[in-house]
Amino acid sequence: MATQSRSRGRAAEFKGRRGERGVLDQLIEAVRAGESRALVLRGDPGMGKTALLDYVVEQAAGCRVVRAAGVQAEMELAFAGLHQLCAPMLDRLERLPVSQRDALRTVFGVSPGPAPDRFFVGLAVLGLVSDVADEQPLICLVDDEQWLDAASAQVLAFVARRLGAESVGLLFAARVPSDELAGLPELVVDGLPESEARELLDAALTGPLDPRVRDQIVAETRGNPLALLELPRGLTPAELAGGFALPSAAPLSGRIEESFRRRLDALPAQTRRLLRLAAADPVGEPLLVWRAAERLGIRAQAATPAAEADLLEFGARVRFRHPLVRSAAYRSASLQERQDVHRALAEATDPERDPDRRAWHRAHAAPGPDEDVAGELERSADRAQARGGLAAAAAFLERAAMLTPEPACRARRLLAAARAKLDAGALDAALGLLVAVEAGPLDALQTAEAEHLRGQIALVQQRSSDAVRLLLSAARRLEPLHAGRAREAHLEALGAAMWVDDLNSPGGLREAAEAARAAPAGPDPPRPVDVLLDGFALRLTEGYTAAVPTLTRALELVLAVNVADAEVGRWLWLAGASSSAIVALELWDAEASHALAAHLVQLARDTGALVHLQYALDFLARTHLRAGELTAAALLIEEDRLIADMTGNPPVAYTEMMLAAWRGQEARASELIEAGLRGATAGGVGRMVTFADYTNSVLYNGHGRHDAARDVAWRAFERDHPGHGTYVLPELAEAASRTGDTVLVKAALEWLSERTRATRSDWVMGIEARARALISHGDVAESLYRESIARLGRTRVRAQLARGHLLYGEWLRRERRRVDARVHLRTAHDMLTTMGIEAFAERARRELLATGETARKRTTETGDELTAQETQIAQLARNGLSNPEIGTRLFISPRTVQYHLRKIFTKLQISSRLELDRVLPSAPLVGPR
Structure with missing residues (x-):
């Protein structure tokens, strides 16, 4: 099977394997230099053999790559694997000697005849790959060789042993290579070293994990990459967090579970009990397990049968043969046995050094409600966030609530657990806890808080109409009970109402804004959330100019807060979901918007x-x-x-449709818009209609369909949703000017002028100057275009800067100033192409052609220059920072860093970080912009 890359994304996620990659790099270089190489990659399932083959594909620039894989179902079909590999090359059969050509035709069923001698088939394949390699170095990859049919394995081994100077590389990947490959060079693919395994596991997680639990997972998977990647996918965040979940939650294959159960059942009773004890402790600390074992009367000799059965070993840590052995051991215990081992572990755990794990074991040892244990769990919840994140805190709080005997206290703890579940993304679990809350006796404050949580959940589920109703009701309930929480609920209600289309309907934005104005005053000095609420209420009731001072102050307060403060974090999340993001847009502050998002x-x-x-x-x-x-x-x-x-x-999903439009992908953007509108209708998310109209305006302007762009941009503009002007106004002004609709351009300018009188950021001033240029003439127009480009050049809004060069270049060409036009059109074309804004880049290319200059039509993949972000990443990598450290510095994930590094290496024509110092110019340490 010929391929350029069966999985282009996989190499981007590659972790470690420096030694193995070095061997493969040498093989590729030898093939490029005219030599031939054969190599067998041998390793257990999941060790990354296929990923290493994918790496070869990614690195084999200038080589032709063909690929095949053994298939169990085809092991009895002679030459099935060989056909996969050779099928893309069969157009060259006529170049082979007649006997060899006929041999391949016969075994592949192209022509009838008696079964040929496999020696002739081998010679034919050798001749075929040599012929292909005469034109371009050839690399043949065979995955899962252990499942190849015997005939194919024999022929390919024959070819591998006879390769000389044909510029051919032949790589096999196998769990246990067939006898035919005996004697060929081998590269054993073992588990990752601990440091690389930890990095890979961290990349697969979406939340924090207790370092001790992480180390235990790494140890028990023995660095197997597939196991490290798959384990987090099979468990919820709560099940992974801090180890504060039970192995019984882990899914088990029936056959695997039964196999382990049989092995466990064959062990002595004390050994089985020791295994259950070790399974209940996720950290694997030997001294802790032995202290607990002593309390249960388990002698040290009980470990010997477990070690002899290759199920458990005691060393620097207690390590099971496989994580599923741990699960099987725990699941095989009765409820009473589990309580006993947890009680022993709790008694053996140091309350000063590890109070949270002691509390957790005490909780699972408790036979019924126990306020002492519940209180200890509640105290552990805050500390748990430092190790396991919100999922761990939610797990503590839920268990605490279940053990609480007093109804009012139980309701309070259930509410706290539901809130943590919501933040951790477990929405159904949060709703389930709320049902339990509402079943018990509640006071007025708890009733309001429960409704508040239901509103927050509805907002996350994109049921905006329900969210507004619930949040407004909760805010009004909270007003006489807790003014601070009432104001938070009012801000969330405003944020939810911004997603509802009909601003003046009952439960719409106008009602939410008026309710916010009537809310009780906040504390003195005001919190960021209080100033945000006041600013939005002013914006929606008294207009933009009246609100700007308060909105400006709100944004300053939000940007100045300490993000490590948990209470502040709640305000930031409120703001981040809607309010602060919109404030930054209302004030046309691109730098603040990016900093806040990061x-x-x-x-x-x-x-x-x-x-x-x-x-x-x-x-x-x-x-x-x-x-x-x-x-x-x-x-x-x-x-x-x-x-x-x-x-x-x-x-x-909202930004995904915008991305497709900026890329000029009409079919993809339309598909996403239609899907978004269907969801919006079901959830009452009217703001999605505005998003859709804006997205279409970008798409249509890019493809030069300005009349359609004008109509959808005008619809979006008329709705005047807060924060949308920054998106819609550039599209409306351009489309209206191109269709000669000066009335609409002037309407846009009147709207912009109100903004520029109140806030004079370079972003809004640059867009206003461009809008005026679009309906101006002569020196006035030129001065405005230049002012717009200069102002936008001082901001992060580089996509609009590139389009500014395009519009200026188009104007210069219409003014018959071809030489001047080429400068700006070339700048626009280069910027837009590098960014991947293809439809607008094509506009620039056509305009350049009209000036008499040819512009190469290309995509971002052919660009040789590093983008600004790639330059930052390259310099940080050159300065010795790891992928996680670069990700932290630039507020992106380690996986994203790795993706960019792969592109950087390709553009700079290097293969490792060690070469960055040679190819990069000297530069100071860089950080986020």
Whole structure:
């Protein structure tokens, strides 16, 4: 099977394997230099053999790659694997000697005849690959060789032993290579070293994990990459967090579980009990396990049968043969046995050194409600966040509530657990806890808080109409009970109402704004949330100019807060989901918008707040879109989708349609818009209609369909949703000017002028200057175009800067100033192409052709220059920072860093970080912009 790359994304996620990659790099270089090489990659399932083959594909620039894989179902079909490999080359059969050509025709069923001698088949394949390699170095990859049919394995081994100087590389990957490959060079693929295994596991997690539990997982998987990647996918964040979940939650294959059960049942009773004890402790600390074993009367000799059965070993840590052995051991215990081992572990755990784990073991040892244990769990919840994030805190709080005997206290703890479940992304679990809350006696404050939580959940589930109703009701209930919480609920109600289309309907934005104005005063001095609420209420009731001073102050307060403060973090999440993001847009402050988004992403990552992380990722992706960093935006959007898949919650998705439009992908953008509108109708998310109209306006302007762009941009503009002007106004002004509709351009300018009188950021001033240039003439128009480009050049809004060069260049060409036009059209074309804004780049290319200059039509993949973000990453890598450290510095994930490094190496024509110092110019240490 011929392929360029069966999985282009996989190499981007590659972790470690420096030695193995070095061997493969040498093989590729030898093939490029005219030599031939054969190599067998041998390793257990999941060790990364296929990933190493994918790495070869990614690195084999200039080589032709063909690929085949053994298939169990085809092991009895002679030459099935060989046909996979050779099928793309059969157009060259006529170049082979007649006997060899006929041999291949016969075995592949192309022509009838008696079965040929396999020696002739081998010679034919050798001749075929040599002929292909005469034109271009050839690399043949054979995966799962252990499942090849015997005939194919024999022929390919024959070829591998007879390769000389044909510029051919032949690589096999196998669990246990067949006898035919005996004697060929081998590369054993073992488990990853601990440091690389930890890095890979961290990349697969979406929230924090107790380092001790992480080390235990790494030890028990023995560095197997597949096991490290798959284990987190099979468990919820709560099940992984800090080890504060039971192995019984882990899914087990029936056959594997039964196999382990039989092995466990054959052990002596004390050994089985020791295994259950060790299974209940996720840390694997030997002294702790032995102290607990002593309390249960288990003697040290009980470990010997477990070690002899290769199920458990005691060394620097207690390590099971496989994580599923741990699960089988725990599941095989009765409830009483589990309580006994947890009680022993609790008694053996130092209350000063590890109070949280002691509390957790005490909880699982408790036969019924126990306020002492419940109180200890509640005290552990705050500390748990430092190790396991919100999921761990939620697990503590839920268990504490279940053990609480007093109804009112139980309701309070259930509410706290539901709130933590919501933040961690477990929406169904949060709703289930709320049902338990509402079943018990509640006071007025608890009733309001329960309704508040239901509103927050509805907002995350994108049921905006329900969210507004619930949040407004909760805010009004809270007003006489707790003014601070009431104001928080009012801000969330405003944020939810911004997603509802009909501003003046009952429960719409107008009602939410008026309710916010009537809310009780906040504390003195006011918190960020209080100033945000006042600013939005002013904006929606008294207009833009009246609100700007308060909005400006609100943004300053939000940007100045300490993101490590948990209480502040709650305000930031409120703001991050809607309010602060919109404030930054209302004030046309691109730098503040990006800084705030980066802070929100980092805060959500650090605490494991998956719901907030999804919205923060979408927010940050939009700032990258404005900066023309489409690849970075795409990776953040992909991460949002991965979190959605893991939690079962919907992806945020709004920025994905915008990305497709900026890329000029009409079919993809239309598909996403239609899907978004269907969801919006079901959830009452009217703001999605405005998003859709804006997205279409970008798409239509890019493809030169300005009349259609004008109509959809005008619809979006008329709705005047807060925060949307920064998106819609540039599209409306351009489309209206291109269709001669000066009335609409002037309407846009009147709207912009109100903004520029109140806030004079370079972003809004640059867009206003460009809008005026579009309906001006002569020197006035030229001066305005130049002013717009100069102002936008001082901001992060580089996508609009590139389009400014395009519009100026188009104007210069119409003025018959071809030489001047080429300068700006060439700048626009280069910027837009590098960014991946293809439709607008094509506009620039056509305009350049009209000036008499030829512009090469290319995509971002052919660009040789590093983008600004790639330059930052390259310099940080050159300065010795690891992928996680670079990710922390630039507020992106380690996986995103690795993706960019692969592109950097390709562009710079190098193969490792060690070469960066040679190819990069001297530069100071860099950090986030």
